[in-house]
Amino acid sequence: xxxxxxxxxxxxxxxxxxxxxxxxxxxxxxxxxxxxxxxxxxxxxxxxxxxxxxxxxxxxxxxxxxxxxxxxxxxxxxxxxxxxxxxxxxxxxxxxxxxxxxxxxxxxxxxxxxxxxxxxxxxxxxxxxxxxxxxxxxxxxxxxxxxxxxxxxxxxxxxxxxxxxxxxxxxxxxxxxxxxxxxxxxxxxxxxxxxxxxxxxxxxxxxxxxxxxxxxxxxxxxxxxxxxxxxxxxxxxxxxxxxxxxxxxxxxxxxxxxxxxxxxxxxxxxxxxxxxxxxxxxxxxxxxxxxxxxxxxxxxxxxxxxxxxxxxxxxxxxxxxxxxxxxxxxxxxxxxxxxxxxxxxxxxxxxxxxxxxxxxxxxxxxxxxxxxxxxxxxxxxxxxxxxxxxxxxxxxxx
Amino acid sequence: xxxxxxxxxxxxxxxxxxxxxxxxxxxxxxxxxxxxxxxxxxxxxxxxxxxxxxxxxxxxxxxxxxxxxxxxxxxxxxxxxxxxxxxxxxxxxxxxxxxxxxxxxxxxxxxxxxxxxxxxxxxxxxxxxxxxxxxxxxxxxxxxxxxxxxxxxxxxxxxxxxxxxxxxxxxxxxxxxxxxxxxxxxxxxxxxxxxxxxxxxxxxxxxxxxxxxxxxxxxxxxxxxxxxxxxxxxxxxxxxxxxxxxxxxxxxxxxxxxxx
Numbered sequence: 040x041x042x043x044x045x046x047x048x049x050x051x052x053x054x055x056x057x058x059x060x061x062x063x064x065x066x067x068x069x070x071x072x073x074x075x076x077x078x079x080x081x082x083x084x085x086x087x088x089x090x091x092x093x094x095x096x097x098x099x100x101x102x103x104x105x106x107x108x109x110x111x112x113x114x115x116x117x118x119x120x121x122x123x124x125x126x127x128x129x130x131x132x133x134x135x136x137x138x139x140x141x142x143x144x145x146x147x148x149x150x151x152x153x154x155x156x157x158x159x160x161x162x163x164x165x166x167x168x169x170x171x172x173x174x175x176x177x178x179x180x181x182x183x184x185x186x187x188x189x190x191x192x193x194x195x196x197x198x199x200x201x202x203x204x205x206x207x208x209x210x211x212x213x214x215x216x217x218x219x220x221x222x223x224x225x226x227x228x229x230x231x232x233x234x235x236x237x238x239x240x241x242x243x244x245x246x247x248x249x250x251x252x253x254x255x256x257x258x259x260x261x262x263x264x265x266x267x268x269x270x271x272x273x274x275x276x277x278x279x280x281x282x283x284x285x286x287x288x289x290x291x292x293x294x295x296x297x298x299x300x301x302x303x304x305x306x307x308x309x310x311x312x313x314x315x316x317x318x319x320x321x322x323x324x325x326x327x328x329x330x331x332x333x334x335x336x337x338x339x340x341x342x343x344x345x346x347x348x349x350x351x352x353x354x355x356x357x358x359x360x361x362x363x364x365x366x367x368x369x370x371x372x373x374x375x376x377x378x379x380x381x382x383x384x385x386x387x388x389x390x391x392x393x394x395x396x397x398x399x400x401x402x403x404x405x406x407x408x409x410x411x412x413x414x415x416x417x418x419x420x421x422x423x424x425x426x427x428x429x430x431x432x433x434x435x436x437x
Numbered sequence: 438x439x440x441x442x443x444x445x446x447x448x449x450x451x452x453x454x455x456x457x458x459x460x461x462x463x464x465x466x467x468x469x470x471x472x473x474x475x476x477x478x479x480x481x482x483x484x485x486x487x488x489x490x491x492x493x494x495x496x497x498x499x500x501x502x503x504x505x506x507x508x509x510x511x512x513x514x515x516x517x518x519x520x521x522x523x524x525x526x527x528x529x530x531x532x533x534x535x536x537x538x539x540x541x542x543x544x545x546x547x548x549x550x551x552x553x554x555x556x557x558x559x560x561x562x563x564x565x566x567x568x569x570x571x572x573x574x575x576x577x578x579x580x581x582x583x584x585x586x587x588x589x590x591x592x593x594x595x596x597x598x599x600x601x602x603x604x605x606x607x608x609x610x611x612x613x614x615x616x617x618x619x620x621x622x623x624x625x626x627x628x629x630x631x632x633x634x635x636x637x638x639x640x641x642x643x644x645x646x647x648x649x650x651x652x653x654x655x656x657x658x659x660x661x662x663x664x665x666x667x668x669x670x671x672x673x674x675x676x677x678x679x680x681x682x683x684x685x686x687x688x689x690x691x692x693x694x695x696x697x
Contacts, residue, residue, distance in 0.1 A: 040660060060558075076500040078526030079654060112648040120599065143612040149679050168597070180602070182566065183575055208595045211578035214563040218535060218570035223658030226531075226561035241662070247448075247558055248503065258566050296575040297606040305600040306591070318696070329448045360616070376629045385666075395486045396696050398687065404675075412617065414690060415675040431697075434688070 040094040042079055044260035046070045049092035055083045055092060082251075107238075109197055110261035113139040116189070116203035116213070117161050117169075119153040120180075121302065123430050127204035129164050130268060133275035134231055135202055136165040138240070140270055141233045142199070148199030149192060153187060157283060162283035165275035169283065170196075176288035179299035180208050181337045186215035193220060198262050200240050201232075205266035217264055223257030224264040229271050229389070232256075240265065244368050245389045268316055270370045271393070288323060313362065318375045319366055321391070324351040325380015325401060332358055334424045336377060347371065347391075349371050365390035379420045383408025400424070438588075439493035440482040442473040442545040443568065444540055444671030445498055445660045446506035474553025478616050482551050483514045484619065485586065486691040488535050488627040491517045494545055496525055498537055504637050512624035512632035519545070523641045531559075535567030537652055540645040542572060548613040549591075554579055574613040577604050598616065609667035 044055075049070045056064050056071070063076035064083065071091075073083075074102030083092050100230045115135040117128040132148065139146035148166040150158050151174075158169040170192055177186045183210075193201065193216070200218075202211035207228045217224035234256075240263040242255045257263040313319065320342070332346065339346050348357070349365040364371055365387040376394035381387060383399070383406055391397070392411045399412035400420045411417040416423055446617035448467045450606070471479075472565070482493045495510035497503050507518035522538055529537065542550060545605075555562035562578070574649035577595050585592035592605045596615060624632070642652055650656060676683045691697045 041654060045603050062499070066664075075527075076502070077527055080501065081664055085664065089479045110674070110694055120597075125598075132563060133526055141454065181604075182578075186570070207579055207595075211563050211566055211576075213567035214531070214535075215570040215576075216565040217563070219659070221532065223532065223637040224563060225659055226559075226563055246560065246664075252665050253661050254665075255659050255660050295578060296610070299602050299604050301603040302597070303600045303602070367557070375691065396612065397696055398691075402570045407612060409675065411675075412673060415673065416687065417675065418683065422680045426680055428689070429689055430684055 040079060040081075042072055042073055042077060042081065042083065042092060042094050044071050044087075045091040045093065047091045049087075050089055052088065054086050054088060055194075058082055058086050068199055072241060078117055081386060089177040100207065102169075105260050107199070109260050110199040111142075111200040112144045112196070113142065113147065113200045114193070114198040114202070114203070115148045115149045115166070116209065116263070117148040117153075117157075117166075118204050118206060119150065120156065122153055122157075124153065124157055124160065125206065125269075127206060127209075127267070127269040128161070130269065130272040131202050131204060132165040134267065134318040136271040137201055137277045138231060138233055139167075140174075141235075142238060145318075146198070147196075149189060151188065151290075154319045158285045162285070163278055163281050164288065164316060165278075165281070167283045169285045169303075170288050172288045172290045174293070176290060176293050176295065179302060181295040181299060182215055183294040183295045183297065184213045184290070186219065188288070188294055190216050190219045193262060195224035201262045201264040203264075203266050205268045206221075209266045213264060213266055213430075220262070222262055224266070225255045225257070225275045226266050226432050227264045228267050231265065231272075233265070237262070245303065245385075251385075267372050274427075277348050313345045313347055313364070313369055314371055316345035316371070317373050318342045318377075319347045319364070319371055319391075319394075320344055320377045320379065321347035321349065321381060322358070322379045323351055323381030323387075324355070326352060326357065327380075329357040331380070334421075334428070338377070338424060338428055341428060341435065343374075344375075347376075349387045350385070351384075376413070378408050380422065381408055382406045383411065438485060438489045438548045439546060440485060440491060440493045440549045440551060441542050441545050442475070442478050442482045442493060442495050442510070442563070443550065443552040444479065444495055444497050444506055445472045445553075445556045445558075446470070446497065446503040447472045447556055457467060467507070469502070471509055472553050472556045472558075474555060474557070474614065474616065476553075477616055477618050478551040478553045478612075479510055479513055480619045480621040481583070481612070481614055482549075483622070485515075485549070485583075487508060489586065491548075492580040494519060494547075496538065496541060496545070497521070498529070498534055499589065504648070508635065509624070510529060510633040511635045512628040513622060514625075517638070518635065519640055521639045521640050521645070523640045525649055525652050529652065530657035530659040531561050531567060533652055533654075533656035535564050536571055536647065536656060537642075537647055539568045540647040540672060541572030541640060542568065544645060548609050550574075550609070552611065553611045554613045554615050562613065563612060569611040572609075572611070574609050574624050575606050575610055576613070578613045580612045580614045583618070584692055
């Protein structure tokens with residue numbers, strides 16, 4: 040929304056000038072002024088001690104406004120890969136069920152590819168209806184046929200909310216759907232709530248490398264679409280007796296200009312998948328070099344855990360990107376997360392702070408990682424980790 | 438081959454810090470850079486040009502300062518650059534941004550469009566696929582390797598969550614690329630000279646024949662309602678004593694909590 044400064048309230052204290060990423064705030068005639076460089080990013084809204092910076096809602100032009108009341112229902116894209124339902128689909132059904140109950144509407148899932156048995160399973164996980172096609176074109180993922188059929192289903196049935204996993208597939212084809220439907224899509228959400236009065240979906244997501252959180256609305260158009268980070272939402276309740284309707288949809292005449300020639304599953308060099316691990320031992324810049332990760336691997340071996348890393352350690356080239364935890368890496372939610380030599384930039388925290396228990400080992404008592412740590416150990420990790428490894432070995436031998 | 442590379446000037450988010458008292462971003466002294474993933478997109482385009490001949494044009498939408506990102510692209514070897522700038526573009530979300538970029542790319546008649554997989558400030562990874570949809574061309578996301586390139590077709594490896602796919606496509610198409618694709622070059626001296634002298638085309642909405650209601654704030658279905666600093670909750674305990682004592686206590690606590 041357009042942002043302006045109330046000239047009567049402004050005291051030209053310059054608090055706002057440094058926070059603007061676009062250098063769009065200048066002092067003119069003894070008052071701050073937002074000039075044409077403004078990109079309406081809203082970052083300046085909270086900094087003014089006088090409360091002089093405000094957003095101004097502009098009326099949508101007549102005729103542009105969609106009839107929002109024609110859109111009812113919550114939809115979830117149930118992703119399958121090689122005929123196996125991706126775990127995020129169950130998490131979406133959990134979140135979708137909650138939203139649908141708040142809105143007092145049906146929850147539907149869309150399954151492209153897979154089997155009728157999978158479709159029935161989605162009902163047990165919370166769906167009232169499943170739109171399903173087992174057309175061979177959906178066996179492998181190609182953006183165009185996925186986007187085409189999904190858009191046409193949305194156009195026909197008009198759901199008000201559409202959710203998909205923020206996975207390689209969801210993040211690739213849903214933007215095409217959004218462009219086709221000309222409605223809003225919010226990426227990588229970590230929070231979803233309904234605003235009761237307007238039925239708007241309040242979509243919360245990290246931005247600026249996870250340094251800030253933003254709540255985003257799509258108030259003028261429907262459907263309101265969001266991709267949701269895997270491992271953030273809780274799965275719904277599995278009801279073996281739940282019933283619902285499977286609706287077969289025709290996919291005739293769909294074409295794809297891309298073609299998947301081969302799908303290769305890569306088994307990670309590491310034995311345990313980071314996102315499935317109960318225990319994760321992560322290292323950051325404090326490990327000083329790639330050798331530092333050997334300590335973590337030894338500890339991980341003892342605890343049957345996986346090794347993670349901060350972006351700093353990955354950027355240094357000490358460990359592969361597949362181990363990265365955080366905003367630009369993986370989101371994890373283990374029982375125990377041990378952060379070694381990680382300062383705790385918000386970019387990292389957003390990827391691990393929902394872990395059940397967090398242990399932080401860091402030299403610097405001021406490190407932000409201690410703000411989220413269940414147990415903080417201030418000290419040298421090269422002293423503490425070998426001791427920990429030694430003690431755990433002793434316990435194991437007993 | 439006529440290649441268009443979409444780039445974005447972003448604050449170096451690795452340098453962004455939060456003011457703990459006000460909960461706002463401290464931007465002072467944070468450098469503006471070309472989005473790191475876009476550097477790989479530029480590199481990919483330059484390598485294709487070197488192999489197949491043709492022209493590389495860098496395009497961005499942003500405030501007038503974004504011109505420096507385009508000059509940097511020219512210093513690396515891009516042949517031309519376009520800056521979409523004007524008040525009408527302000528407040529664009531990914532949809533309005535993609536619409537504007539696609540409208541401009543239509544004027545450039547590209548055989549191939551290359552984007553970084555996402556920008557590090559917004560992290561949405563939506564603009565690439567949306568541009569492809571507005572252009573009516575196919576796209577392949579998260580490309581980590583180009584394994585074959587003919588005049589009318591391309592073969593690539595795209596990263597998936599549990600591995601990779603080998604994908605073939607017709608041209609024209611749009612690719613979004615990841616870091617693993619290549620190692621971006623540094624600007625040459627000759628490039629730097631060229632960048633100083635190069636003329637950057639500045640296009641306004643009229644130049645790309647885009648109606649005002651589809652641009653900027655008016656053309657953006659999503660709106661940022663609130664920005665806040667993430668906060669942490671839960672119980673916290675700082676262990677004290679010698680390293681030995683801390684380790685003992687930690688093990689005791691973790692056993693108590695059934696973590697071990």
